[in-house]
Amino acid sequence: MRKPIIAGNWKMHKITNEALELVNQIKDEVSKTDVEVVVCCPFTVLSEVKKALAGSKVKLGAQNMHWEDEGAFTGEVSANMLKDVGVDYVIIGHSERRQYFNETDETVNKKVAKAIENGLNPIVCVGETLEQREDNKTFDIIKIQILAAFENIDDKDMENIVIAYEPVWAIGTGKTASSQEANEVIAYIRSLLEEKYGSEISEEVRIQYGGSVKSSNATEIMNETDIDGALVGGASLKAEEFLGIVNF
Numbered sequence: 001m002r003k004p005i006i007a008g009n010w011k012m013h014k015i016t017n018e019a020l021e022l023v024n025q026i027k028d029e030v031s032k033t034d035v036e037v038v039v040c041c042p043f044t045v046l047s048e049v050k051k052a053l054a055g056s057k058v059k060l061g062a063q064n065m066h067w068e069d070e071g072a073f074t075g076e077v078s079a080n081m082l083k084d085v086g087v088d089y090v091i092i093g094h095s096e097r098r099q100y101f102n103e104t105d106e107t108v109n110k111k112v113a114k115a116i117e118n119g120l121n122p123i124v125c126v127g128e129t130l131e132q133r134e135d136n137k138t139f140d141i142i143k144i145q146i147l148a149a150f151e152n153i154d155d156k157d158m159e160n161i162v163i164a165y166e167p168v169w170a171i172g173t174g175k176t177a178s179s180q181e182a183n184e185v186i187a188y189i190r191s192l193l194e195e196k197y198g199s200e201i202s203e204e205v206r207i208q209y210g211g212s213v214k215s216s217n218a219t220e221i222m223n224e225t226d227i228d229g230a231l232v233g234g235a236s237l238k239a240e241e242f243l244g245i246v247n248f
């Protein structure tokens with residue numbers, strides 16, 4: 001049985017006092033649920049949020065990392081640095097990074113390997129654009145992204161992986177894939193994992209849906225057979241709305 005996982009991706013939002021206010025509003029409520037809850041914060045507040053989460057079940061996530069251990073990479077943050085401040089999860093390959101910051105399938109793969117090496121759990125994002133969906137290329141694109149992301153990633157490492165299916169056209173637009181559409185693609189991702197890793201592993205890997213998830217549509221999405229959670233953007237910035245999703 002896969003444990004549901006709801007992760008908030010705060011993106012480039014919240015300075016320290018705002019971040020602490022939000023986590024203080026959610027952490028006690030979250031202790032009442034069996035859902036795994038992660039807050040993926042900006043780098044600048046990770047340490048303070050970690051301290052605020054002491055003793056709570058909420059896990060800490062980052063939104064990106066570099067694939068090298070260290071070096072002259074101005075502005076970048078390594079997996080080891082994330083580990084050092086107590087990060088559990090790291091989002092890798094979010095479509096905004098692919099779109100605005102030259103993230104490629106190759107860099108996603110390098111980051112996944114480095115995250116695992118450092119004991120971080122990657123949340124690996126895949127998803128098609130509107131144009132690709134309209135050209136009936138969704139499954140082709142997803143296959144390319146999944147196979148590339150997990151190239152040379154061993155069976156034993158897959159237990160630490162979470163995948164997020166986020167159709168680019170549904171992110172921040174208010175448009176949601178129907179729960180059936182999302183489930184269909186997520187079931188396809190699971191079939192790709194089965195081909196590569198076998199059924200035991202494919203049945204264990206948790207796959208989230210992301211794209212305009214709100215408290216009002218969370219139940220329907222989470223009731224789908226293959227959807228194990230949500231990667232939530234805008235709705236993770238307000239405690240009441242985020243808790244509404246966590247308590248789907």
Ligand SMILES: O=C[C@H](O)COP(=O)(O)O
Nearest residue numbers: 009171172211212233234
């Ligand atoms: O990482 C989260 C996704 O980009 C979804 O964002 P959204 O919930 O604001 O559509």
